[in-house]
Amino acid sequence: MRPALVVICADPSADDGAAVTQWRSAVAEILPGVVVTVDCEAPLGKTGTVFLIGAGPGTPGYMTARAFEALAASDVVLIDHLAPTSDIESWAPGAEIIDVGKVPGRHKVPQREIDQMMIDFALAGKNVARMKGGDPYVFGRGTEELYVCERAGLDVEVISGVTSSIAVPASAKVPMTLRKVSHMFTVVSGHAELSDDELDHLAGFVKSGGTISLLMGVRTLPHTVAGLLARGVRADMPLGTFESVYRKNERVRYSTLERAVDELSDVRPPAITVIGEVVDAGNAEGKDAEARRDALLQLALSEGRDGRA
Incomplete structure (x- = not known):
């Protein structure tokens, strides 16, 4: 047992x-x-609280008031790679700041050690802020970290953050849904290659008007694109990538499903890829793109109900 x-x-x-x-x-x-x-x-004394903090898409402006309150009450802050840290010393005055960030292919601190650090610090009576990019419950291992801390008898508070899957495309004026165009969206991890069943589902989803927001999918994008094309998603389906948004090297690029692998081969993480008709709502690069954008928005603004908001 x-x-x-x-x-x-x-x-x-x-x-x-x-x-x-x-x-x-x-x-x-x-x-x-x-x-x-x-x-x-x-x-013996009172144990500390562990705060699992979603710090948003990379800029302090998207952090919540509760996130700042928790940081101010923390004795130790464990920071992820994509969390904003521009003024962390003033947000958590006097706290010990520890960088445990992970980048593709290299984990500075293994997850097991991060778990142990949270537990050890909290059992010593210290409040611990586990600061993550985006939302801790969207591909952020939030549930796993909650579980190991609760099993150690610790109090844990989950503080939601603005997920980058929506906020990053929105910074380029690309929505997830649009009236009469797309009434559903899904958030997908591209960290590992998608299975045949997953590609079957996503192909039907995007062909039915859905929007795909693909996180951590730079390395596996050729596999994703090939799988969708092989399952009948049209070659000129709009696709956009949003690279290093809210950083100095930010880049926004537009393409189509068929051309994306060749045209976007120089994209590097962190990047989010959006696939779907709604991409044209944010693309105004050139006359053809402007014409598609105008047509899309005119459809969304047209009178008559489509049964959806």
């Missing part, structure tokens, strides 16, 4: 502290998410 919790009682500052750390790591590898280290020499 798998244990719900393994507690290692030790004094990390003792002479054998390194051995304790090695032993804990070995146990944690066998039983991830259930190992807790307690300093038996420390006085």
Whole structure:
């Protein structure tokens, strides 16, 4: 039977502290998410709270009031790669700031260690802010981190953030839905290649007027595009990529499903790809694009109900 919790009682500052750390790591590898280290020499007291903070798409202007309140109350801040940090010292005055960010192909701090850091700091009575880009519950491992902290007996507050899947395209005036054009959208992770079943679903979805917002999909875009084309999505379906939005090297590019792999081969993460008719609502690059945009918006503004808002 798998244990719900393994507690290692030790004094990390003792002479054998390194051995304790090695032993804990070995146990944690066998039983991830259930190992807790307690300093038996420390006085018993109230544990800290863990805040899972969604920090929005990369600029402080999209952070919520509750996010700032939680940061101000935190003793430790664990920062992800895409979280805004321009003035973190003033948002969390006196807090210990630790960069645990992950970039494609390189994890500075493994997820298991991040989990353990949250637990150890909170058990020591410190409030911990786990600061993530976007929303912690949209491909942010928020539920997994909530689970391991709750199993350690900790209080956790989830603070939603503005998801980049919507906010980043919106910065280029590309909507997810548009009256009489698209009445549904889906958010997809492209971190791994999509399965045949997933591509079947998405092809039918976009052919029915749906919009796809693809996160972490730069590396797998050729596979996604080929799969959609093979399943009958039209070759000239509008596609846009939004690269490093809210950063100095921000780029917005427009293409079509058929041309995207060749035309957008130099796009680098972080980038969001949107596939669907609504992309034309934000594209005004050239006369042809302006004409398509005008036609699309005239349709959306036309009188008569289509049964949807």
